Amino acid sequence: MDTGKMEEVLQKIAEAHGVSVEEVRREIELAAKFAQENPDPKIQAHWASIPRRGDALTPNELIAHLATMVEDRMK
Secondary structure (H helix, E strand, O other), rough: HHHHHHHHHHHHHHHHHOOOOOHHHHHHHHHHHHHHHHOHHHHHHHHHHOOOOOOOOOHHHHHHHHHHHHHHOOO
């Protein structure tokens, strides 16, 4: 998903919930952080498989990964 499309999606989510885009990003980041703390080895392996540039998974990286998963399943 390109950056422009991702920003458009985040803006729509923010508007629908009456919050800022930054708030949406923070909530995604918190949810991902919480989910990554699950000790189940299968879940840990899944999180480790998500492409990222640095040590921490960013909201944009997570959204891009999820969008790719959805696109692949819809084919």
